[in-house]
Amino acid sequence: MSMKKDEKWLDELISRTINSGKPEFDVEKWKQKYPEEFQMLRSMAKQDSHTHQPSIWRTVRRSPFTKLAAAAVIIIAIGFFIAHQRPSEQAETTTVSKVTKSLTEILTVASLNIAYRKGGLEAVEAQFEKAFYKRKPQPTSISAQELLEDFNG
Amino acid sequence: MRKISNKRLRKVIYVNLLLLVSTSQVFAYPPDNAAVLYYRACQWYQAEPEMEQMLSDLSRGKIEVNEEIKKFVKDNKRAIDFALDASGVTNCDWGMDYSKGMATVLPPLHTFKKLARLILADAKIMAEKCDYKSAIDRCLSVERFALHVSDRSMITHLFGLAINKEADKYIQDILANMPEDLEMLSWLKNQLAQIDSKSFPFKICIDDANEAAISFMIKDNIKGLLPIENWEVPPSVSKTAEKWLLAADEKFLASNRAYWKKLIGNIKATLDMPYPKAYAELKRLCEKPEKDIIENPDATLTLILLPAFDKSYSVGIRGKNLPNAVRAAVEIYIVKAKTGKLPDALPTGLPPDLFSGKPFKYEKNADGFVLRCRGRDLSKDKIYEYEFKVKK
Numbered sequence: 386m387s388m389k390k391d392e393k394w395l396d397e398l399i400s401r402t403i404n405s406g407k408p409e410f411d412v413e414k415w416k417q418k419y420p421e422e423f424q425m426l427r428s429m430a431k432q433d434s435h436t437h438q439p440s441i442w443r444t445v446r447r448s449p450f451t452k453l454a455a456a457a458v459i460i461i462a463i464g465f466f467i468a469h470q471r472p473s474e475q476a477e478t479t480t481v482s483k484v485t486k487s488l489t490e491i492l493t494v495a496s497l498n499i500a501y502r503k504g505g506l507e508a509v510e511a512q513f514e515k516a517f518y519k520r521k522p523q524p525t526s527i528s529a530q531e532l533l534e535d536f537n538g
Numbered sequence: 539m540r541k542i543s544n545k546r547l548r549k550v551i552y553v554n555l556l557l558l559v560s561t562s563q564v565f566a567y568p569p570d571n572a573a574v575l576y577y578r579a580c581q582w583y584q585a586e587p588e589m590e591q592m593l594s595d596l597s598r599g600k601i602e603v604n605e606e607i608k609k610f611v612k613d614n615k616r617a618i619d620f621a622l623d624a625s626g627v628t629n630c631d632w633g634m635d636y637s638k639g640m641a642t643v644l645p646p647l648h649t650f651k652k653l654a655r656l657i658l659a660d661a662k663i664m665a666e667k668c669d670y671k672s673a674i675d676r677c678l679s680v681e682r683f684a685l686h687v688s689d690r691s692m693i694t695h696l697f698g699l700a701i702n703k704e705a706d707k708y709i710q711d712i713l714a715n716m717p718e719d720l721e722m723l724s725w726l727k728n729q730l731a732q733i734d735s736k737s738f739p740f741k742i743c744i745d746d747a748n749e750a751a752i753s754f755m756i757k758d759n760i761k762g763l764l765p766i767e768n769w770e771v772p773p774s775v776s777k778t779a780e781k782w783l784l785a786a787d788e789k790f791l792a793s794n795r796a797y798w799k800k801l802i803g804n805i806k807a808t809l810d811m812p813y814p815k816a817y818a819e820l821k822r823l824c825e826k827p828e829k830d831i832i833e834n835p836d837a838t839l840t841l842i843l844l845p846a847f848d849k850s851y852s853v854g855i856r857g858k859n860l861p862n863a864v865r866a867a868v869e870i871y872i873v874k875a876k877t878g879k880l881p882d883a884l885p886t887g888l889p890p891d892l893f894s895g896k897p898f899k900y901e902k903n904a905d906g907f908v909l910r911c912r913g914r915d916l917s918k919d920k921i922y923e924y925e926f927k928v929k930k
Contacts, residue, residue: 493641494641494642495843501693501845501846501849502846506700509697510648513646513648513649
């Protein structure tokens, strides 16, 4: 609750209790009577006005549009970061794929030449076997019922 | 009015004729490309690893035809029929994209070899039933299949030779068991001569490797050569090769291409030499980049990309030597069929022993005759001899 609201609430309560109309407050008299309190209030008011001044930063920070924009900027930045990282990641993938080569890669002229250099035609055959072993095995036979089931989904 | 209707009628006839002609071509069997049928044969081929081992043993003469093999051959009849039909088609295009050079993906050569063994097992079954003509016909089909397989790349060429060699082993076996039949022997001789006329020299494989490597030697591909361990580079020079690759620029590529071209030119020239000299020279040339790379970065890409031409050259000679012996033996069987006895000396003008470049050494024995090589297979340090039995 703010100080201004407290004052209003107190005035109303006093006027209701005393029932004598609105009380008049003489500022100059009060200043003279309570100089220390006045100084204290003044310094507090200064501090309060300084702290409660609606700064641009605060406005910007509290706006939902700004929050959305900030989120967008973060997402874009992450996107850029990933995109920027991709080439080196690709290089890493290539390195890995050289070790664990794909089916087509191990059946290229280059790859089979290496296999031949290593172990002759037997090594080449073994490479073919390895590549085709990776493939999904085909059923050896299919019944008419299975065929119909396939057609009917 | 009459003219107009005549014109219309003529047009209808033309369109119908065109449709008839075109549809008959579309549905013609066999198609004009043997590869389509071989691929279909592969699709229908079904074998368990145990049976494949059995067929391998049969082809090596370790076992005889048994009931399991007979059942297997019967179950795979559709695959055999497709392959036999394919072998009769002249044109064979495997659908390989050679423009991709070293990244060209090769067809399933291992399945082709199994398919060949399946047909040869069928030939053996036919021979057991004394149907020698069909048995030999199947062997000849496998030799035509081998010609189709033997494409311009070194690996397909070697597979083709291996398949052809197996077919010749079966012919050798059939000739030992079949009764004298001059007509069939003459037919076999002509068929073999036709097949031989279509084979191509090993130089084509070198040209193919040359084109592929030159097109590969561009800057974009250099990074793909790392890590160097993937290329079977000798460990003693792998670090040096890696060092040169990491510093590669356009100048490096140009000098590497020049080094490669010079070496390939020298390798091609050796193929005109007699076998012992050619083998020694090829071995020296293929080992050269490994020695050169220590001081010379120009040898880097050749060291990595050079196929084992020395090894494949010997395999090629070995693969062609048994067929030469079989062709020479057919002539001897013909003499026997004509005269009733084996000749005392080897007839002239027969295919030579490729290891020596000279005629085979001919020796008669109690079972028939032997054709012995005069030259040594330097890669195996072995002298081969081929035994041909004569049915009593």
